[in-house]
Structure formats: structure tokens, C-alpha cells
Amino acid sequence: MLPYLKSKFGNPSSVHRYGQEARAAVDRARRDVAGLIGARPNDVVFVSGGTEANNLAVRGLAESAANHGRHLITSAIEHSSVGGICEALEKRGWEVRRLPVYEDGIVRLDDLRAAIRPDTVLITVMLANNEIGTVQPIKEIGKLVDEERERGHRHLWLHTDAVQAAGRMELNVDDLGCDLLSLSAHKLYAPKGTGALYVRRGVRLTPQNAGGHQERERRAGTEDVPGIVAFGAAARIARDELAERTTQVRRLRDRFEQEVATRIDDIVFNGRGDNRLAHLSNISFRFIEGEGLLISLDLQGVAVSTGSACSSGTLEPSPVIQALGRSDELARGSIRFSFGKDNTEEDVDYVLETLVNSVTRLRQLSPLNKALA
Amino acid sequence: MPYSTVFNNHLSNPRNAGELPDATVVAEETNPVCGDRLRLALRINNGQIENVRFLAYGCPPTIACGSALTELIQGVSVEAAAKLTRAEIAAAVGGLPSRKQHAAALALETLRAALAALHKKSEFVRDAALPPSMR
Numbered sequence: 001m002l003p004y005l006k007s008k009f010g011n012p013s014s015v016h017r018y019g020q021e022a023r024a025a026v027d028r029a030r031r032d033v034a035g036l037i038g039a040r041p042n043d044v045v046f047v048s049g050g051t052e053a054n055n056l057a058v059r060g061l062a063e064s065a066a067n068h069g070r071h072l073i074t075s076a077i078e079h080s081s082v083g084g085i086c087e088a089l090e091k092r093g094w095e096v097r098r099l100p101v102y103e104d105g106i107v108r109l110d111d112l113r114a115a116i117r118p119d120t121v122l123i124t125v126m127l128a129n130n131e132i133g134t135v136q137p138i139k140e141i142g143k144l145v146d147e148e149r150e151r152g153h154r155h156l157w158l159h160t161d162a163v164q165a166a167g168r169m170e171l172n173v174d175d176l177g178c179d180l181l182s183l184s185a186h187k188l189y190a191p192k193g194t195g196a197l198y199v200r201r202g203v204r205l206t207p208q209n210a211g212g213h214q215e216r217e218r219r220a221g222t223e224d225v226p227g228i229v230a231f232g233a234a235a236r237i238a239r240d241e242l243a244e245r246t247t248q249v250r251r252l253r254d255r256f257e258q259e260v261a262t263r264i265d266d267i268v269f270n271g272r273g274d275n276r277l278a279h280l281s282n283i284s285f286r287f288i289e290g291e292g293l294l295i296s297l298d299l300q301g302v303a304v305s306t307g308s309a310c311s312s313g314t315l316e317p318s319p320v321i322q323a324l325g326r327s328d329e330l331a332r333g334s335i336r337f338s339f340g341k342d343n344t345e346e347d348v349d350y351v352l353e354t355l356v357n358s359v360t361r362l363r364q365l366s367p368l369n370k371a372l373a
Numbered sequence: 374m375p376y377s378t379v380f381n382n383h384l385s386n387p388r389n390a391g392e393l394p395d396a397t398v399v400a401e402e403t404n405p406v407c408g409d410r411l412r413l414a415l416r417i418n419n420g421q422i423e424n425v426r427f428l429a430y431g432c433p434p435t436i437a438c439g440s441a442l443t444e445l446i447q448g449v450s451v452e453a454a455a456k457l458t459r460a461e462i463a464a465a466v467g468g469l470p471s472r473k474q475h476a477a478a479l480a481l482e483t484l485r486a487a488l489a490a491l492h493k494k495s496e497f498v499r500d501a502a503l504p505p506s507m508r
Contacts, residue, residue, distance in 0.1 A: 295376070
């Protein structure tokens with residue numbers, strides 16, 4: 001990537017040699033990203049990140065297919081980008097059906113089957129959830145879409161947001177049967193600011209960026225060459241190291257969860273089923289609020305995240321945790337622990353130690369703690 | 374926004390946390406919108422806040438403001454405590470962004486609820502000392 005920030009400064013749209021050098025680098029990266037998901041390079045569109053990929057996919061498809069219908073189906077636990085696009089489309093006259101997830105954090109095919117209408121043009125369900133890591137049955141949904149098409153429902157497409165799943169599980173667009181798939185570079189350890197949308201050949205999207213011919217007319221704007229080059233390299237490494245990384249983070253995560261369950265009372269695991277990513281753990285701690293725990297851990301060098309946000313005195317408990325049927329208190333007290341390729345057993349030991357201390361201290365402070373009340 | 378050092382210090386080492394078995398008065402207030410909750414226990418002697426304890430459930434500013442509030446009122450007169458402002462509580466934790474001002478507001482409300490309860494109690498005690506015909 002570094003040469004493309006320093007000396008190799010060509011614009012891929014330029015015809016001169018510097019431009020062609022940049023063009024070749026972008027195309028190489030396109031092959032690498034395509035390789036990660038089993039796609040044809042020409043079906044990969046580079047964008048600025050997962051949010052833009054989701055915008056181009058959902059909004060672009062909805063607008064392009066508006067003559068065939070204005071009904072979309074999605075899940076209750078999508079990333080806020082897909083959720084936000086759906087809300088924006090609803091304001092413009094589209095109808096959106098949000099499939100529930102159950103305590104296991106997974107949608108049901110029967111619910112989906114019942115939700116499909118003749119005017120449904122898009123099903124958009126994420127491959128893996130960003131807060132709890134549950135993996136949705138996209139392959140089965142893809143089969144269902146195929147069956148629908150065979151029955152004559154030709155204008156029905158499937159999009160999946162694979163931002164969280166990429167680099168964490170095997171991905172193959174033909175296997176999944178999806179028409180559109182979103183990716184983000186930084187989830188693969190590349191710099192932030194680049195992503196990609198897989199667009200199956202023949203699927204028409206209304207471009208959301210107009211005014212240039214880049215990316216085969218699907219995304220106008222000069223490509224972020226250094227970011228794309230890094231994305232390609234990260235995709236190649238992620239593919240090569242997938243098995244090794246997955247085994248390692250799964251071992252760390254499983255030990256972490258086991259120890260937390262032994263050492264801390266009054267907790268609830270969220271989405272802890274078989275169908276989930278190996279690197280995520282989401283736990284609700286009773287009697288305490290997630291942000292307090294987050295900051296307390298942060299002060300000790302442990303970075304975690306919470307889906308809840310309290311600002312201006314209004315609280316938005318994590319919609320994902322609420323969708324599992326959890327109470328507001330549990331949704332407020334949920335924390336996501338994410339294990340990365342560079343984490344070690346010692347890191348897990350340290351996190352356990354700081355977590356036990358922080359939870360104990362915050363619970364001693366909490367008027368909700370029944371033991372003290 | 375990174376919180377200030379004094380804020381982080383209140384969070385890591387909350388002052389006067391816990392319950393007060395011999396409290397003169399206890400008040401608990403909740404922010405109905407976000408669920409933040411603060412409990413304040415005061416022991417009053419001769420019009421002075423002799424001892425104070427707090428418990429808090431909520432986002433970090435709620436905990437920090439609860440802690441800072443106890444420092445502000447420990448050992449001061451009830452009269453002086455009643456004059457405390459939201460801005461003084463926010464300043465005591467090194468300032469708060471506008472979206473977190475509600476934490477200082479909750480601390481102040483809880484203090485006022487405690488003082489109101491104290492006032493009511495002292496009236497009751499005074500009344501109880503009177504003969505029934507004069508109550």
C-alpha cells in the first residue's frame with residue numbers, strides 16, 4: 001500500500017503509464033477480494049466501506065426494481081446502515097417487513113416464506129450479526145429465493161451484509177446464492193475507508209454516486225487506490241489464514257466464556273448458540289450499565305463495546321439485544337467482547353481479572369443490586 | 374470525547390460509595406427516560422451533613438456525579454447544600470458534554486429530594502412533640 005501513498009500516484013482513470021500502473025493495482029486487488037468470496041473479479045465494486053456497500057445494494061436495488069414492486073424483507077437485527085436505509089425507503093413509499101429473531105438470534109425460514117409477497121423485490125438479511133455474531137441461514141434463504149424464481153417470481157433478489165462475517169468464515173457467493181454481498185476492508189485489518197459490494201452479473205442497481213464512469217458505471221468517483229491495494233492484500237491474507245485465525249480466536253473466546261460463567265454470577269450470554277462467529281462473545285451483566293463497565297475496562301486498557309447508548313438523558317438500549325427478547329436492563333448491561341488474531345491467552349487472563357474486578361465494583365455501587373438493597 | 378482526569382478518578386475510585394445504616398434520610402431518584410438511578414443517604418447532625426453515601430446505576434457520568442456530589446456536601450450545612458447548582462456538580466467532575474448534563478441534573482434532583490424528605494421529617498418530628506390538640 002505504501003508505494004501508492006508516496007511515489008505511485010497515478011489515477012486509475014488516466015491513460016498515461018502512471019494511471020495504468022494504478023489501474024493494474026486496483027484490478028489486482030479486485031481479483032484478491034473476489035477470491036475471498038468466490039466471485040468473478042468484474043462483479044466486485046469498490047466503495048468507501050460497508051455502509052456505502054449497503055446503501056448501493058439496498059437503495060440501488062430498490063430504486064432500480066421499483067417498477068416490479070416496493071416491498072422489502074429484512075431482519076430485526078441488521079446493522080444500522082441497512083436499518084437506516086430501510087427507514088428512509090419507508091418514508092418514500094416502500095414497505096419493509098422486519099423478520100423477528102428468536103432467543104437464539106436467528107431468523108426463521110418459515111417466517112420468511114410467509115413474508116414474501118408478489119411485489120417483494122429484495123430480501124436483505126445479514127450473514128453474521130455485528131453485536132452477537134449469530135450466523136443467519138443465508139444459504140437456505142438463497143435456495144428459497146431460487147424456488148420463488150422457479151415459480152415465476154423473477155424480480156426477487158437477495159442481498160447479504162457480510163461485513164462482520166468476512167475473514168471469519170468461508171464465503172462463497174454461489175454457495176450462498178446471494179445476488180449482492182457487502183464487505184468492509186477494515187474488518188480484515190486493512191485501513192478504514194474502503195469496502196466492496198459484490199453484484200452478481202445481470203443485477204441492475206441505480207448508482208448512488210453519479211457523474212463518472214468508474215467501477216463500470218456502478219460507483220462514480222476516483223478510486224481510493226492505496227486503500228484498495230491494502231484491501232486486496234488483507235483479503236488474500238485473510239483467506240490464507242482463515243482456518244488458523246478462527247481456531248485461535250475460538251479457543252480464546254470459549255475459555256473466556258467458560259471462566260466468566262464460573263467467576264461472575266447474574267450474567268446472561270446473548271446469542272451463544274452453535275451458529276455464530278468464533279471471535280465474538282456478548283454478555284449482559286445484571287445490575288450494571290454497559291457504558292459504565294465499558295469505561296471502567298477502558299481505563300484499564302481493555303477495549304470492548306456496547307450496543308447501548310445513553311445521550312441527552314435518552315437511552316437507546318441495543319435493539320439487537322432487545323430483539324432477543326431481553327429486558328431493557330439486560331439490553332443496557334450488554335457488552336461485546338471481540339477477539340482478534342493478535343490476542344493471546346495472557347490477554348484473556350488480564351481481561352478476566354479486570355472484568356471480575358470492574359463488575360464487582362460497579363455492582364457494589366448499584367442500587368439495583370438486590371444483595372445490597 | 375475523552376473524559377477528564379478528575380472524571381476518571383471519580384469513576385475508578387468513587388468517594389463515599391455504599392449505604393449508611395444510621396442515615397437520617399435516604400432519597401432515590403430515577404431518570405425515567407434512560408433509567409439512570411441515584412441513591413443518596415445523609416446523616417444530619419445539628420444542621421450539618423455529617424456523613425453521606427451514594428449508590429448509582431447508569432452511565433459513567435451518573436456514577437462520577439454521584440461521587441462528586443458526596444464530596445461537595447460532606448461536612449457542609451444543610452442550608453449550604455440546598456444552594457448547590459447543577460453547574461457546580463458538573464464542574465466538580467471536570468465538566469460534562471451537553472448530552473451528559475442529565476447526570477448532573479439527576480445528582481442535584483436526588484440531593485433536593487433528600488433535603489425535601491429531611492424537611493418533611495423534621496416537621497413531623499416537631500409536630501410529634503406537640504400535644505395532639507396542637508398538631
